[in-house]
Amino acid sequence: MPVDSACSALVSTISDQEFGLFQQFFHEQIGLQLTTVKKPLLCGRLSKRLTALGLDNYRAYYNLLVSKAGAQERETAIDLITTHETYFFREPKHFELLQHKVIPGLHASPELRVWSAASSTGEEAYTLAMILDSFRSPKPWTVIASDISRQVLVNAQRGLYPMSRGERIPAPYLKRYCLRGTGRYAGYFMVEAPLRERVEFIPGNLTQQDSSLGMFDVILLRNVLIYFDQPTKLLVLRNVVERLKPGGWLMVGHSESLHDLRLPLELVTPSVYRKVCA
Structure with a gap:
């Protein structure tokens, strides 16, 4: 399945309740506000982690993030969500x-x-x-x-x-x-x-x-x-x-x-x- 199609499929499987868990998680961890329109961003940045970890849904990934064994993965998820492109001499x-x-x-x-x-x-x-x-x-x-x-x-x-x-x-x-x-x-x-x-x-x-x-x-x-x-x-x-x-x-x-x-x-x-x- 092409990556874009896989991403779209994963987005469609995220319920409002599940997405709310990620909103709460990132807000509590780093103060980040993820509005509903950010579902594609969440998918685009985290879907590869689900594949790498052999997980087939976001609820399972969330459960890993909040578990005692999830410390390293929490750092990885935060890295992926917070990375923003910039450049030299921006706003000169x-x-x-x-x-x-x-x-x-x-x-x-x-x-x-x-x-x-x-x-x-x-x-x-x-x-x-x-x-x-x-x-x-x-x-x-x-x-x-x-x-x-x-x-x-x-x-x-x-x-x-x-x-x-x-x-x-x-x-x-x-x-x-x-x-x-x-x-x-x-x-x-x-x-x-x-x-x-x-x-x-x-x-x-x-x-x-x-x-x-x-x-x-x-x-x-x-x-x-x-x-x-x-x-x-x-x-x-x-x-x-x-x-x-x-x-x-x-x-x-x-x-x-x-x-x-x-x-x-x-x-x-x-x-x-x-x-x-x-």
């Missing part, structure tokens, strides 16, 4: 602001710490590192990148990407920080080792507080809030803003709004906020 106005206003404004700061929250496969974190290395060095700077998916963090640490992911990297950065693949790696590029080593990738769940992260001058929390319901969105934002220094900068996706959330933030420009000093 944020990086222009970082270059022209944020970094110069923090010139006297002994260290500039930036957090790429929900960093996915690392493109955002390495973009930040390119900007900081170009306009902050030799003064100290740090980029921390976190994600719920351990598999994407492994891929991010490797720093190997299809050329299509780097189409928006300005030519000077591409030449300075990236190596073009040859032979078996033709069509790919790799972020150079000295820059990769400046970015620390760590696992993290935004719905949980983590004081070990320390405090940050800049936090990017972009294109992730759209996946949460309102209570979870507020929980995540409170956890993130808690890690932001007074006067620090928070950047969210251009399609995301923090209107009426009663947070200690002031709007600077659409999608850019600063933490109000106590």
Whole structure:
């Protein structure tokens, strides 16, 4: 049976009650909101696991996920559901602001710490590192990148990407920080080792507080809030803003709004906020 047909068949076997179990599971585990229209996404990303495990229905897969023996499979399912494609220099106005206003404004700061929250496969974190290395060095700077998916963090640490992911990297950065693949790696590029080593990738769940992260001058929390319901969105934002220094900068996706959330933030420009000093 073709994959698309198999997927359609599996979708048709998921009752509202069964799909509700997955909605509850992913919401409890990582705060993710899966609406009913996400059934095809669930199928497309999890159906191969049913095949690999020899399971013929989603209820059996759910039972495995919530069992004591399902710890490793839970991590796999979360990896599959939360992986989102991104690219370098996405929403470039944020990086222009970082270059022209944020970094110069923090010139006297002994260290500039930036957090790429929900960093996915690392493109955002390495973009930040390119900007900081170009306009902050030799003064100290740090980029921390976190994600719920351990598999994407492994891929991010490797720093190997299809050329299509780097189409928006300005030519000077591409030449300075990236190596073009040859032979078996033709069509790919790799972020150079000295820059990769400046970015620390760590696992993290935004719905949980983590004081070990320390405090940050800049936090990017972009294109992730759209996946949460309102209570979870507020929980995540409170956890993130808690890690932001007074006067620090928070950047969210251009399609995301923090209107009426009663947070200690002031709007600077659409999608850019600063933490109000106590």
